[in-house]
Amino acid sequence: MEYQYPFDIDWSTEEVIDVIAFFEAVERAYEKSISRDDLMNRYKRFKEIVPGKAQEKTICNEFEESSGYSAYRVVKKMKDVPESEHITMK
Incomplete structure (x- = not known):
């Protein structure tokens, strides 16, 4: 797929890399x-960089619009899955 990852111009290079790793x-x-x-x-690190709910929603919505993948649904499923399990959205 061809799309760009959302990021904030105020983030450091390391923060951009960590946000991309989450996506x-x-x-x-x-x-x-x-x-x-x-x-x-990866989500915990993402939340250190993007602590606010509004900014998180904006960035995740941008990612979903360009990729078709919902970070919200994946994180919601992650919270419902027991530790040491695998998450798949198939």
């Missing part, structure tokens, strides 16, 4: 599967 984890949940622990770690 790549969302992609993996749709395309294959990802461990809950790996996704949780």
Whole structure:
């Protein structure tokens, strides 16, 4: 797929890389599967960079519009899955 990841121009290079890593984890949940622990770690880092709900919603909606993958649904499923399980959105 050809699309760009959303980011804020005020983020450092490391923060951009970490946000992209979170969105790549969302992609993996749709395309294959990802461990809950790996996704949780990436989501926690994402929330350190994007702590506000409004900004999170905006960025995740931009990602969903361009990719078709819902970060919201993946995170919701992550919260419902027991530790050490894998998440798949197939």
